[in-house]
Amino acid sequence: MQEIETVRLVLRTFRQSDYDDLYEFLSQLEDNEFEEYPGITYENGREHLKYRVGSEEFYAVTLKESGKVIGNIYCGNRDFDAKEVGYIINKNYQRNGYASEALKAVIETAFDKGVHRIYAECDPRNECSWMLLEKLGFEREAHFRQNVFFHRDKNGLPKWKDTYVYAKLKE
Secondary structure, X not given: OOOEEOOOEEEEOEOHHHHHHHXXXXXXXXXXXXXXXXXXXXXXXXXXXXXXXXXXXXXXXXXXXXXXXXXXXXXXXXXXXEEEEEEEEOHHHOOOOHHHHHHHHHHHHHHHOOOOEEEEEEOOOOHHHHHXXXXXXXXXXXXXXXXXXXXXXXXXXEOOEEEEEEEEEOO
């Protein structure tokens, strides 16, 4: 994976030494209504790091000055020269433009490498997320109703979610 440098950030592959920072931002999402990671503990959270270390699809979003990992950008390969992006930023660093800065750099890099289309899915209630996508030039293509679930309730029933789909084409 190519390391990407922006004004304030370095986007790179995850390392074993990133665990405390990864756990910090993932554990903030335990009961998050948009991106939930229920039951994460310091011990079992290492599985999330294993999945990211060495992956060509996850960028660790690190502060250039300190090296602290403040989030991740997912940029996964899809059919037809497309990529899917997703992002998580530590709550303590949100609303500082880091997600925008990191996503913009990942998108530019993907388009420079020949990607035709980049898309993202988000919860329609997550206004900050879809407003960020719109700010970066993505267009809303769909609103799927109760099309996915990631978790089940205490009775084992799916917790259905709606999804907005946004996309941006290479100019």
